[in-house]
Amino acid sequence: MEKLEGSCLCGAVRFSLSGTTSGIYQCRCSLCRKVSGSASNSALWAFGEFTWLAGEDNISRWATPSGFRSDFCRTCGSPLPNPLRDGSGHWVPAGLLDENVDIHVVAQVCVASRANWDDMTATGKRLDDMPDRDTFRELITNAHDR
Numbered sequence: 497m498e499k500l501e502g503s504c505l506c507g508a509v510r511f512s513l514s515g516t517t518s519g520i521y522q523c524r525c526s527l528c529r530k531v532s533g534s535a536s537n538s539a540l541w542a543f544g545e546f547t548w549l550a551g552e553d554n555i556s557r558w559a560t561p562s563g564f565r566s567d568f569c570r571t572c573g574s575p576l577p578n579p580l581r582d583g584s585g586h587w588v589p590a591g592l593l594d595e596n597v598d599i600h601v602v603a604q605v606c607v608a609s610r611a612n613w614d615d616m617t618a619t620g621k622r623l624d625d626m627p628d629r630d631t632f633r634e635l636i637t638n639a640h641d642r
């Protein structure tokens with residue numbers, strides 16, 4: 497795909513990405529609810545070139561002992577992309593993208609632990625929990641290509 501740009505709420509941190517992406521997935525686990533302040537996060541995996549355009553030194557990082565990681569803008573608190581654990585690309589919060597994109601929601605994960613007020617009107621394949629990494633990659637990548 498062509499180059500996409502994204503930025504945080506205050507604009508201090510900006511980035512671009514190009515190449516293959518997954519579809520968008522939404523995770524409804526308790527951690528993703530906290531980090532997004534909403535029913536779920538909405539994120540995609542980007543496998544091509546990723547470049548910080550501004551503000552890389554304005555990123556704060558926080559992680560749990562189990563490896564759940566949140567990178568965020570030190571000024572405005574927006575969640576920010578971070579590298580996938582296996583180094584094959586980046587995790588990118590979909591709401592940061594600055595333009596409309598032809599990328600759709602393909603999966604809902606951790607549906608079993610969603611908030612009791614979450615009416616789950618979103619589209620995509622529903623999974624009760626988070627599958628193993630390879631299964632998950634296949635799910636969000638192949639569903640997107642179809």
Ligand SMILES: [Zn+2]
Binds near residue numbers: 571
């Ligand atoms: Zn910011």
Ligand SMILES: [Zn+2]
Binds near residue numbers: 523526606
């Ligand atoms: Zn989650």
